[in-house]
Each structure stands twice: as C-alpha cells, then as structure tokens.
Amino acid sequence: MTTTTSAEAATEAPALTSAHDTSRPGSDIGLLILRIGFGALLVVHGAQKLFGWFGGYGLAATAKGFGSMGYNPGRFFATLAGLSEITGGVLLVLGLLTPLAAAIALGTMINAVHADWAHGFDGYQLPLVYAVAVAALAFTGPGRISLDHGRPWQRAGAVWGLGAIVLAVVAALITLAVS
Template identity: 65%
Template structure:
C-alpha cells in the first residue's frame, strides 16, 4: 500500500515562506546589527578598536584579526541570511561564529550563552530548510537546501569554529 503526501494548499506554502522570512530577518538582522556594532560602532556599539581590545582580553590573539573576523562574519552572515542569499554558506558562517560565542559565554551559564545557541539553531534550520520563496536564492541556479546542504553547513561551521578555537 502506498501513501501519498497530503495536499499542500497555497496558504500553507505561503505560511511556510513567511515563517522562513521571519526567521531569516529576525536572526540575520540581529547578527547584522551586532556585526556593525563591532566593526563600525553603529547602534551605540563598541566599534572596531574596543572590539579588538575585547577580543585580546578574551584570549583571541591577535585581537585585531579575530575581532575583525568576528565582526565581518556577523555582518556578512547576517546580511546574507536577511537577503536569503547563499543560504547554506551564510548558515555555516553563522554557526561557526556563534560556536565561538558560546565558547566565550558558556562559563557564565546557559542564560549568557542562550542568544548564541538560538542563533546556531536558527542558522542550522535555515541550512536544512532553505530560505523559502521570498529570497534572492529562490529559483536561482545556486539555490540549495535539504539534508546534504544542511549537514554541510553544520559541519563546515563546526570545523571553522574548531580551527578558530585551536588557532586563537
């Protein structure tokens, strides 16, 4: 006996696409803002000089390299998620960056690390599900989603984080 998937209505499909858009804009927008705070001092942020000094204090040597890298990853990864562009790569960038954020905040407890953990979860979900139809990836030759691409994003992000933690 074969079973068929239930019919998916246009409203259900639109709801999924809007849900993915909300997830992308919320998580990606937050990362974009934190990256711009680190790099440019926007939104009352620390700015590049204080960010790099802070990274030195956290043991990321040299702080100028790692502070700049973190800011760029948050800024670019967040922007790509908001736009729904190169989504598996954006997810990997976010996952790798936020694993490092968890490493720094975890000694202060789960509450301190929870924002980074939630961003990892959101990025992984987008890596698997894709950005939805309301995105720059939609109907493009490079549009990728699914099990292999989601796993690839998670593995690439984890490997990048491990390398960063080993080198710091």
C-alpha cells in the same frame, strides 16, 4: 459503502510537502521573517563590533575584549567576528547562498558560545539561540521569497544542512585552534 481507487486514496491522504511547495505560503512567510529577523540582528551585532553603531563599543574596544578572552591577536579576531556577522546576516536577509550564510553565522556563534561558556547559561544563551535558528535555516533553505529561489545555485535539504553544520564546526574549531 463507497470504494476508492488507489489514485483517489493518494489524493485524499495528506502529503508531505517540501519547503518549496507553492501550496504553503505560510511557510515561506515564516522563513522570510526568520531570515530577516536573525539576519538583521546579526548585521547589527557585527556593526556594533566593527563601527560602534547601535550602541556598540567599536573595533578598538572589541579587539581588547577579544584579546582578554584569549582570541589573539584581538583585532584580527574582532574584525573576523564582525565581518562574519555582517556577511552571514546580509546573506540571510537576502536569502542568498543560504547554506553558506548559515555556516558563516553558525561558526561565529559556536565561538561566541565558547567565549561565553564560563558565564553560564545567561552568558551563552543568546548565541545559542542564533545558532539554533541558523542551523534550522541551513536545512530548510530560504523559502520562495528569497534571491536563491529558482536559481541554479539554490540548495536546501538534509545534505546541504549537514554540510553547512560541518563547515561551521570545522571553521569554529580552526578559529579556536589558532587563537
């Protein structure tokens, strides 16, 4: 029978690792794929709204649609949504100011879910998927393959994730209240 010291047992036991643990490169690659995938798709959605790119309707038609959904003035809210999607998306792709990027994207998606609620699950399914993804990124942070990594402003974890969600909900509620 062998005996182990408490120090040996501690090194043998599986340890909890942080999102920034250098021994988990797969997590960093996964976060990079998630950030780039959802961030780029958000940029495309914003460009559709503002510029009509990627098969979008452009600002005039989007503004009319926003107005018909009760977001008045439609042009203001269409511009706000498009700029929020582009800004949040670019920041996510870069892994820069990640909790803020997640809050921007999440606030926009909360309004998108609200706007599509009447259409049932098929209507709000896509914005809900985006919301879940960016909420997860708010908590995990961007990973090591990002502009945030190792910088003094890098923030991740439960407090920052919760802060991003609170900011997103407050911003979404303000938008709904003034529209």
